[in-house]
Amino acid sequence: xxxxxxxxxxxxxxxxxxxxxxxxxxxxxxxxxxxxxxxxxxxxxxxxxxxxxxxxxxxxxxxxxxxxxxxxxxxxxxxxxxxxxxxxxxxxxxxxxxxxxxxxxxxxxxxxxxxxxxxxxxxxxxxxxxxxxxxxxxxxxxxxxxxxxxxxxxxxxxxxxxxxxxxxxxxxxxxxxxxxxxxxxxxxxxxxxxxxxxxxxxxxxxxxxxxxxxxxxxxxxxxxxxxxxxxxxxxxxxxxxxxxxxxxxxxxxxxxxxxxxxxxxxxxxxxxxxxxxxxxxxxxxxxxxxxxxxxxxxxxxxxxxxxxxxxxxxxxxxxxxxxxxxxxxxxxxxxxxxxxxxxxxxxxxxxxxxxxxxxxxxxxxxxxx
Amino acid sequence: xxxxxxxxxxxxxxxxxxxxxxxxxxxxxxxxxxxxxxxxxxxxxxxxxxxxxxxxxxxxxxxxxxxxxxxxxxxxxxxxxxxxxxxxxxxxxxxxxxxxxxxxxxxxxxxxxxxxxxxxxxxxxxxxxxxxxxxxxxxxxxxxxxxxxxxxxxxxxxxxxxxxxxxxxxxxxxxxxxxxxxxxxxxxxxxxxxxxxxxxxxxxxxxxxxxxxxxxxxxxxxxxxxxxxxxxxxxxxxxxxxxxxxxxxxxxxxxxxxxxxxxxxxxxxxxxxxxxxxxxxxxxxxxxxxxxxxxxxxxxxxxxxxxxxxxxxxxxxxxxxxxxxxxxxxxxxxxxxxxxxxxxxxxxxxxxxxxxxxxxxxxxxxxxx
Numbered sequence: 001x002x003x004x005x006x007x008x009x010x011x012x013x014x015x016x017x018x019x020x021x022x023x024x025x026x027x028x029x030x031x032x033x034x035x036x037x038x039x040x041x042x043x044x045x046x047x048x049x050x051x052x053x054x055x056x057x058x059x060x061x062x063x064x065x066x067x068x069x070x071x072x073x074x075x076x077x078x079x080x081x082x083x084x085x086x087x088x089x090x091x092x093x094x095x096x097x098x099x100x101x102x103x104x105x106x107x108x109x110x111x112x113x114x115x116x117x118x119x120x121x122x123x124x125x126x127x128x129x130x131x132x133x134x135x136x137x138x139x140x141x142x143x144x145x146x147x148x149x150x151x152x153x154x155x156x157x158x159x160x161x162x163x164x165x166x167x168x169x170x171x172x173x174x175x176x177x178x179x180x181x182x183x184x185x186x187x188x189x190x191x192x193x194x195x196x197x198x199x200x201x202x203x204x205x206x207x208x209x210x211x212x213x214x215x216x217x218x219x220x221x222x223x224x225x226x227x228x229x230x231x232x233x234x235x236x237x238x239x240x241x242x243x244x245x246x247x248x249x250x251x252x253x254x255x256x257x258x259x260x261x262x263x264x265x266x267x268x269x270x271x272x273x274x275x276x277x278x279x280x281x282x283x284x285x286x287x288x289x290x291x292x293x294x295x296x297x298x299x300x301x302x303x304x305x306x307x308x309x310x311x312x313x314x315x316x317x318x319x320x321x322x323x324x325x326x327x328x329x330x331x332x333x334x335x336x337x338x339x340x341x342x343x344x345x346x347x348x349x350x351x352x353x354x355x356x357x358x359x360x361x362x363x364x365x366x367x368x369x
Numbered sequence: 370x371x372x373x374x375x376x377x378x379x380x381x382x383x384x385x386x387x388x389x390x391x392x393x394x395x396x397x398x399x400x401x402x403x404x405x406x407x408x409x410x411x412x413x414x415x416x417x418x419x420x421x422x423x424x425x426x427x428x429x430x431x432x433x434x435x436x437x438x439x440x441x442x443x444x445x446x447x448x449x450x451x452x453x454x455x456x457x458x459x460x461x462x463x464x465x466x467x468x469x470x471x472x473x474x475x476x477x478x479x480x481x482x483x484x485x486x487x488x489x490x491x492x493x494x495x496x497x498x499x500x501x502x503x504x505x506x507x508x509x510x511x512x513x514x515x516x517x518x519x520x521x522x523x524x525x526x527x528x529x530x531x532x533x534x535x536x537x538x539x540x541x542x543x544x545x546x547x548x549x550x551x552x553x554x555x556x557x558x559x560x561x562x563x564x565x566x567x568x569x570x571x572x573x574x575x576x577x578x579x580x581x582x583x584x585x586x587x588x589x590x591x592x593x594x595x596x597x598x599x600x601x602x603x604x605x606x607x608x609x610x611x612x613x614x615x616x617x618x619x620x621x622x623x624x625x626x627x628x629x630x631x632x633x634x635x636x637x638x639x640x641x642x643x644x645x646x647x648x649x650x651x652x653x654x655x656x657x658x659x660x661x662x663x664x665x666x667x668x669x670x671x672x673x674x675x676x677x678x679x680x681x682x683x684x685x686x687x688x689x690x691x692x693x694x695x696x697x698x699x700x701x702x703x704x705x706x707x708x709x710x711x712x713x714x715x716x717x718x719x720x721x722x723x724x725x726x727x728x729x730x731x732x733x734x735x736x737x738x
Contacts, residue, residue, distance in 0.1 A: 181627060216561065
């Protein structure tokens with residue numbers, strides 16, 4: 001599989017939903033496979049909150065593969081011998097695309113809290129500019145889970161003629177207060193952390209020792225990505241040190257997992273980017289800018305494949321089903337599948353069952369593309 | 370209704386589950402109604418994580434009633450014209466009963482992190498000492514929700530001859546990792562807060578400005594006490610300041626609620642006590658000390674009434690149902706009711722429906738006491 005990582009520069013302004021303008025900006029993206037001559041084999045992959053453009057393959061000298069490596073590759077579900085796959089890092093993130101720690105061109109210092117709020121609509125808008133720069137005006141499919149699934153749906157609504165297929169996993173039509181509340185833990189934990197310094201921390205300040213606030217917020221995140229049953233399976237009531245059951249800070253297995261994972265995360269993710277992306281998730285609402293959700297949904301021309309997971313405690317199956325019902329009423333082409341799964345919200349990227357489902361979906365219907 | 374608030378002193382040692390000894394110690398408790406001559410009209414009420422002995426009535430000069438005032442009072446469900454109700458503050462708490470900020474008799478300074486870990490079994494054990502001091506050896510009922518429901522069940526298992534009736538709401542037989550994970554947010558947020566000073570903060574340090582770590586942890590708590598649907602009803606996607614949708618720290622209604630409530634809480638609750646009580650919840654396991662859960666449950670002689678709530682996202686109905694199934698198999702007298710409710714875990718104390726249910730349960734079966 002041919003992998004290329006690039007950063008595209010944009011000197012023309014990006015008009016944001018807030019009315020503010022981002023100018024100039026850049027988008028870091030990765031491609032897998034090869035673009036065919038008539039540019040008709042393109043699939044766009046959209047990442048979730050903590051993801052990046054690195055969706056597949058393994059970088060030289062590294063051991064960890066991209067976040068959806070199980071899905072993307074030669075003769076995998078998204079077959080890179082046939083398709084040219086583009087995966088971009090979203091606006092606001094911290095892996096090469098313009099975000100709060102990027103230099104503000106006017107002042108030549110990082111934006112920090114002066115970076116404009118971006119929305120899922122803006123993320124999608126920015127990706128449209130990239131596609132345009134690449135001379136790509138038609139996609140075979142747009143695929144994503146969680147915030148990536150929000151982007152896929154937003155593409156479907158805002159740019160009805162862009163893609164033949166939309167595959168949205170574990171997403172929703174509008175973020176509910178339940179999810180905002182989980183995000184609120186991160187917002188407050190980061191904001192109140194003295195080392196955050198109101199956003200004025202030094203670049204790379206947390207490389208060695210992550211920001212506590214981000215780690216704490218991420219614990220709340222992990223709760224929402226798992227499920228009561230998956231935690232039973234994964235951790236049970238196992239105690240890390242059996243002799244220490246009556247030590248105040250003695251830890252159950254689930255506590256160790258939360259500490260370990262979130263401390264790691266807080267060394268590798270920029271807290272300002274986290275705040276901005278969480279804001280984008282909170283403000284996600286397909287109907288904003290349209291008369292109603294019905295109005296927004298009725299614009300869709302692509303075939304929309306929606307997949308939810310029974311044990312998803314972040315975006316509940318009923319939310320995707322709500323879109324499916326609307327599309328059904330409108331006679332719009334769509335499929336909706338609620339996958340029986342114990343894996344919680346994380347099922348969308350770690351459960352091989354759903355990869356297989358996508359694979360089948362994708363290939364069974366390929367003739368209709 | 371006659372209300373009395375007292376603190377009982379104990380000079381004999383309290384032997385804790387950990388093997389450690391608490392000596393001396395005190396228990397603050399409140400009573401409602403009057404003890405009859407043969408001491409046969411006593412009901413014990415057990416409080417949850419953030420509760421206290423102040424379960425009913427209004428203190429002079431205050432406006433807020435006790436946490437279960439809707440339930441306890443003259444001619445209320447727990448009728449104080451007939452019953453003598455005792456409500457104690459649990460060991461480890463911060464409202465008058467011995468806890469981490471109590472003076473260690475040996476050193477005359479607060480225990481802080483040297484306070485021994487206490488368990489739900491210890492809380493129950495301490496209450497037994499109080500009952501003994503009061504010369505009360507038989508109870509008509511023990512009632513509690515959440516951690517109070519755990520105590521009620523622990524009483525039933527450890528002291529089978531004590532009470533005729535056990536009413537346990539929104540509890541479980543053993544805390545699952547899902548709940549531990551919510552608690553973990555609080556543990557890490559408190560522990561890592563610099564103002565916590567590893568437990569060496571000054572007494573009353575947070576009276577004016579609460580500890581951020583406790584407030585942040587409490588946000589995670591509130592998520593688990595509510596439910597996705599109840600949040601939809603309560604907050605929707607309402608934004609506090611509509612013009613500020615694209616301000617990074619602009620807040621949705623649910624965010625304001627979380628900030629307001631948790632900041633208040635962090636001014637009124639001791640963070641060390643929070644850590645100790647959360648530890649007691651994490652370590653709760655009815656089977657510890659017995660051969661198995663079956664063995665523990667089979668000891669019960671009281672009639673056990675269990676009530677769970679469909680939308681409880683902290684202790685799921687299946688957990689109480691599990692106890693009910695075991696009791697059924699053993700032919701033990703019990704009732705189990707899953708109440709249809711949108712209120713989440715909080716239903717156990719804020720939903721009048723369940724108060725009415727308890728009332729009916731209680732009175733319909735009174736003749737059998």
